[in-house]
Amino acid sequence: MWKSRRLAPLGQAFRTPLSALLSLATLALCLPLLWVALHWLVLSAVWPWQPAALCQSQTGTCWPFVAEKLNLILFGTYPREELWRPVVTSVLLCAMTVQTGLQMTGRGLPLRLGQTALLWLLALGLSFALMAGGVLGLAPVDSIRWNGLPILLLLSVGAIALAFPAGIVLALARDQDRVPMLARLAAGYIEIARGVPMLTFLFVGIFVLPLMLPPDTRISPVAATLVALIVFHAAYFAEDIRGGLHALPAGQAEAAHALGLPYATTAGRVLLPQAIRRALPSIVNSVIGAYKDTSLVVVVGIHDLTATARMAFSDPEWRSFALEGYFVVGLWFFVTCAFLSMVGRQLHRHSPAR
Amino acid sequence: MIPPSPPPPASWKFSVRDALIAAGAVTLAGLAVWNVLQNMQGAGLAPGFAFLWQGAGFDVSETLVPYSPADPYARAILAGTLNTLFLAAVSLVLATVVGLIVGLMSVGPSPIARAVAGAYVEIFRNLPKLLVLLVLFVAAVTGLPHVRQALSLGPVHLSNRSLLFPVPVLEPGHALVLAAFGAGCGACWLLARHFARRREAGQAAPPLWPFVLLALGGLPLAVALGLGLPFAWSVPQLAGFDYEGGARVSLQFMVIAVTLALYHGAQIGEVVRGGISAIPRGQTEAAHAIGLTPRQATRYIVVPQAVRIIVPSMNNQYVNLIKNTSIAIAVGYSDLMSVSGTVINQTFRPLEMMLLTMAVYLAICLCVTTQLNRINDRLRLKEGRA
Incomplete structure (x- = not known):
């Protein structure tokens, strides 16, 4: 024993x-x-306080490389003198995510749904204004130079925050039987979006979307990518929410109907609040997936964290430290995804649905 | 799994609202198409798929069908599609194996194996697949030796460029052997159905496996020996700066397959774990109580129930894996996505190419989903019959 x-x-x-x-x-x-x-x-690591020359003889992590290039990995080629703007943007978006995550598990500031939505819109608007400049006396910065962490957060958080309401609309459109044409269109769209890789949507956003706009209008690659991500993730959120809607007893909709509530009130006050609460675990899963997949934007030429890490180790002086660069990126993703997973697990544990 | 939406009522009356929605959708689509036409005209292009039969002029690094840069774009796209299918097939098998091992480890008796499986799942759930791919690629390129110092295990050689292995030399007569194998498969299928019917009718039926062995192994072998066909291997040999002979898969292919196997293996492992641990303990205990051995309890009580929980989620996993083969573009393996990227850059026909690419991916995913749903339905039917 x-x-x-x-x-x-x-x-x-x-x-x-x-x-x-x-x-x-x-x-x-x-x-x-x-x-x-x-x-x-x-x-056999070389610590940041040791001379960088040691890295040539040691086989372990070269922390002096990380110390030297951390700025580049996090913020890429954003103008050095304006660095506070991406920093503030990143902190703001992180803070909003943490707040919303904690709120879902019953901690954090107790805000109402409307307030949260308003706050998100404000935060996103402010982030874009800060990064782009051209207002409030900020120097304009071309979106080509929005690199690293802020562009990853803007695209992932922005796409998720805007795709969620779009997903709600799609789910309701697919799940009603008053306008069959709308239900068919929504179903067709959702099935197509879920049957093709995200990269095809990114390609459509970058190459086809500009063609679909009237001649002589331009759309920046960042905006095109954001539109593609929103449209793509909306289909996944719609399926999550539809799962929640299906889990509701039919009596809910019937009772609302019997009370004489119009459809908008039934959906907004009776069905959706319960459906979303039930769907939260799968929504959190989709959020994690969407956040991780945002790293694919590097394929269409947006310089997110993996691309800035590559910038850092393509410097001839630091050529052989690719793994260190990717290690930093991996650490960031690991920590942030672990937070999101934690939110998901807490939802499982004391599900507010009951 | 969400049940599909209820079918619309049999007598679908086309209401005013339907008409309005349809008109709106058509208008929006028409506007987009009009703009595309205008823009393409501005660039001196006429929309259409005729360009597919022009010479491609670019090379596709490794192909399953003969291909040269002089071939038309259509053939390049075909080569890319076949590469995607090949990559998906290899990764599916690898990921399923990894997933089964991880899933069984995490419900197994050893706490050490459980902890390791848990850590593995947690790590891969929290990392983007692109990052895993890039890290493995860098590690493979820098960690594996050059061609001339390739790691060799018998006739198999691994270098930082490719994996080489021997393949049998095919001759025209081998088609007959293949035909014999096909006939064997058909015979096995018929026999299996016949035996299943007999068992269902309560009659005794002999075990199937000797017949399978005979039909799949014996028949082709007999044909080969009877015809006196030569059987030779093409073995990779070091010649100058590279190997000659044998077959090779590129490092890119291997790295992507391993990435997808590890990444989706973690997710499939979770599915397997969830399916097995969803079986209430009472089931196993009851099985022991009526005198089944632990082996029988697993075989007849746990596995059939777990499989019914696992298969529907597996459907999702497989479709996701097939879609995720498109990350191959990040390390330059010529799959469908990267071929169509190249074609777009060369011809500037993004609309046609993306329509084609999405249609191909959609078709592949639909095929896989329908097949898996069929398996799922069959499993469910059995439940009803019992």
Whole structure:
């Protein structure tokens, strides 16, 4: 018998032959990997306070590279003297996300839905104004130079925040039977968007959307990408919300109808609040997916974090430190996604649906 | 899974509102098309798919069908589509294997294996697939040796450019062997159906596997030996700066397949874990109580129920994986997406190309979904019959 409770799992690991075999096989596979990781990250790493020249002889992480290039990785080629603007934008968007996430799990500032929506619109407007400049005496900055973290946050957070209401509209349009034509159009659109890769939507946004506008109108690549992302994610949110709508007892809609409520009130006051609450776990999953997939915009020439990391290690002086650059990017994604996953798990635990 | 929307009532009356909505949609689409026409005219282009039969003039790095830069765009797109299908097939198998291992580890008896599987799933759930792909690509290019110092395991060679392995040399007569194999497959299918019917009718039926072995292994072998066909391997040999002979897959292909296997393996692992742990403990306990061995309990009680939970989510996973093969463009593997990107850059016909590309992806995904739904329906039917 194992005396300490903390060691009990160890006892379990070797209790039966099968269990022992599994444990040993797993250890044999993972310990070398762990050793390599430990070696690279800690044992033979060059710390930021050590001279960068050491990196040539050591085989581990080159932190001086990260220290030197962190500005470039985070903010890319945004003008150095205006750096406070992307910093404020990033902090603002992060703060809004954290607030909304905490609010969903019952902590954070208790805001009403309308207030949250208004705050999001304000934050997004302010972010774009800050990044673009040209107002309030800020020097204008071309959207080509919005790089790194702020463009990742603007595109992901902006697309998610704007795709969500679009998804609600699509879900309602697909799920009503008063205008069958609308339901068919919405269903067709949702199925098409969910059957093709996101990259095709990005290509359509970058190459086809400008063609669809009247001659002599221009749309910046960032705006085109944002439109493509909104239109794409809306289909996924619509399916999540439709799942919530289907989980509602039919009596809800019938009772609202019996009370003589018009359709808009029924949808807005009776169906949607319950449906969205029920759909929140899958909505959070879609949000995480959408956020991670925003990194694909690099394919259509938007310089998000992976692209700025590449800028950092394409400097001939630092050519061999690609993994360090990607490690920083991975760390950022890991931490932010872990927060979003945490929100999702808390929703599972004390689901407000009951 | 959400059930599909209820079908519209049988007598669908076309109301005024429907007409208005349709008119609105048509107007919007018409406006977009009009603008596209105007813009293309401004650039001196007429819309249409005739350009597909012009010479492509660019090379596709690795193809499953013979291809040269002199071939038309249509053939380049075909080569890209086949590459996408090949990549998807390989990644599907790899991801399923990884997912099954991870899923079984996380419901297995060993706490160490459970912890490792949990950590694995958590890591890949929180990283974008593009980043995984880029990291693996950098690591493979810098970590693997040059062609001349390739890692060799018998006739298989791995370098930072490609993986080389021996393949049998095909001769015209081998078509007959293939035909024999096909006939064997058909015979197996008929036999399996026949045995299943007999069992259903309560009659005894012999086990199927000896027949399968005979039809799939014996029949082609007999044909090959009977015809006295030569059987040779083309083995990769180091010649000068590169290998000759054998077959090769590029490093890009391998890195993408591994990325998709790891990334989707984590998600499939979660699906498998969820399916198995959704079976209430009472089921296994009841199985033991009526005297089934643990093995029988797993075989007849847990697995059939878990499979019914797992298969519908697997459907989603497979479709997602197929769509995600398009990240190949980021490391320059010539799949459908990157070929159509190149064609757009060369011809400046984004509208036609994107319509074509989306249609192909949609068709692939629809095929896979229909097949998987069929399997799903069959599983559900059995439940009703029991």
